[in-house]
Amino acid sequence: MKVKVSYAGEKLSLHISEETRVDSFAPRMVEESLSFDVFRNELEQLARTPQFQSSRLLTVVNDGHRNTPTSTLIDWLSRIDETYLGRTDFLVATGTHEPPTEDHYHKIFGPFLDKVRNRVHYHSAIEDENLFELGTDSMGEKVYINKMVRDYPAILAIGSVEPHYFAGFTGGRKSFFPGLSDMATTVRNHNMASSLDAAPLRLDGNPVAEHMQEIIDLLPLEKIIALQTVHGAENQLAGCYWGSLAGAFQQAIAKARKIFVYQVNKVYDIILAEILPPLDSNLYQAQKALENCQSAIKDGGAIIIFSECGDGIGSRFFYDLAKKWDRKRNAATDGKQYFGSHKLARVNLMSRRINIYLHSSLKPEEIRRVFYEPLDNPQDFIYSRVTKSKKSNIAVVHDAAHTVLCA
Template sequence: MKIDVPYGKDSTMSATISDDIKVSFLEANDVTIDDEDENIKEAIKNPINSKSFKEFLSDAKKVLVIVNDATRPTPTKKILEFIFDDLKQTNFNFIIATGAHRGPSQEEYLQIFGSFYEEIKDRIIVHDARVKEDMVFLGQSTNGTQMYVNKAGVEADKIIIISSVEPHYFAGYTGGRKSFLPGIAGYETIEQNHKLALAPEAKALALEGNPVHEDMIDAIKTVKQEIFSIMTVLDKNHKIYATCCGHINDSFHAAIEFANEVFAAPLEKKADIVVSIVKFPQDIDLYQAQKGIDNAKLALKEDGIMILVAKCRCGIGGKAFADLLGSSDTPKAALETIEKGYVLGYHKAAKMAEIGLWAQMWGVTDVEPKIISKLFIKPFSDLQTAIDQALEEKGRDASVLFLMDGGLIVPLVK
């Protein structure tokens, strides 16, 4: 059996596996995609618990549009086709909700905004969480997080959020409230919020009792301006399956139902070897691609082998998590260091180290072997070699599962 998997934006990687090996595939659930344009138009025309879009903008003095950075598949440029004519009648700016990520490259600006970029490029703010003078204090969350957000979010009298809703390995789901925290929050605020990801309740598909989500909801409560939220849910081919607009929390929760229909994937039983493929654009670096490791653990037997397949176009990504893992002799030692004091990025290291206690992590990436091997990930340059070695180690009776969109699919063992 020859298996082709995506690797990077436009290329693939393949492996051939003998027919006597037990191989299965877990993909996002198939859903019916109707006319995408109509889907967006109808959602904007019929917002949930909100004024119509035109009415929302009718008395706007200063509008801020919060959009995702290039690590998310959000179809921002597609949404703009339906709102830009109304938006450009106002005094507007865009802000890219980078959280603690870097700002976009020239190519990534086009990935986000498409043909609109030339017209709006002078109205784009790139959020930088580390610039303290750009932040204003909005209060303290129930969990004690000091809420600092970009002053652009306070100076506008109307806010539009364009985002997408997918499972997230510690926030429960992306989208909605996440555009504020971490999207346009200060660095210390993000650090305090992400420390909560160490709690066992902080996991994919979980909102109730999830301290990370609760913190984000507290952040939204401090925002006094009117918000019009545009949430999309994409299928496994990044086609628009659903659009939910209007009230920020109501549109988010409506979108969750559609996201579960796509990404909550039932699984009969766990496998000895799980190959987790992280697709573009989540394959930007290991910091982002780690989501594919965390989702894969849900489908992996104890003492199994998890093989991450992610190009990691920009290398490792976050420095803190890599430095911590790289300076630790064992996963246990890394977790002991985190207990002594948290630094932003350590939640990522903790999730990886926890898996390292009971399974092996291997990686087919473009990251230099000497770098990734320090992070408890055994490096491979091609999928075939990784599969062959895994089967050699686990035996020909081993079961192999391909998680075809590891960054987003959440396996649910029946």
């Protein structure tokens, strides 16, 4: 039989023996993508809130690394209230990412970019002059956040919710933390992800998610409303929810579980995991597929991640740190925690149980440096593995950066 996975903008065909059991998983389709007419009544209720009606409204949006349909929501809000675009400023929640590129701005704002460009701002986690002290976390450390959160009387947070490999879920509180916070606080939080208790779908008992929540509790939540979306297969708009930051987030989580999560009653010898744009752009993002699938791989089994990584490494924090990583101790050689420690620690731990391969355009030495093995010819690998074990179980996971297998 033949299976197809997306890679570098094309479909890559792989032949698998008819004797081999192959299961396929992907985000579930919805009967009909949500439209303005369907959601209109909800939007009208949102538009009547005192927060939305503020004459000085700040709209916080995701950066270009997410598939949030920001421009669609801006259009819908403008159709409900024609004054919206004229009285809101926009803040792009970049977190620790680089500033948005021109392509990202066009992706975020679409046809509205020219109208709002002079009122669009982006967050920097390292520019202290743009931050103010929000409070102190449970570690006794100060937490800083973008000054615009303090300076505006009302805030609308637009986001999208899907599983996240160590925060449990994206969306909701992530617009503010780490989206608008300082680098040091983000580093403290992300270093908690060295624990595998920080896992997809998990909020309670997840040290990363719990630390995020204590920071969110420091915010002036009464002036914040949220508009959260969930996507199905092929970027269908499967759900859209508004309310308090926590309320909209929880509604979206319930929908996201139905779209992205599969309970499986077995483990697999091989998982073929494709990553779709924009998350196939670099090595930094490739880990999402590994994390979402690893629990469904048998001990000694293998995962092949298909990600072009056309933009190269991505964030270099973890990549440069790998030079001084002691794999036996699973820590930096100097014993210190750094931004990026969590990524190396997690992949290294998983590599002790399963074999992790990456099919990409990167150089082999770049891939091996962060504990993956390069794989030029997935077909030969499949032939060799299946030949050794005629009873192999294989799973094909489409959009593996979002689809989660729970064994």
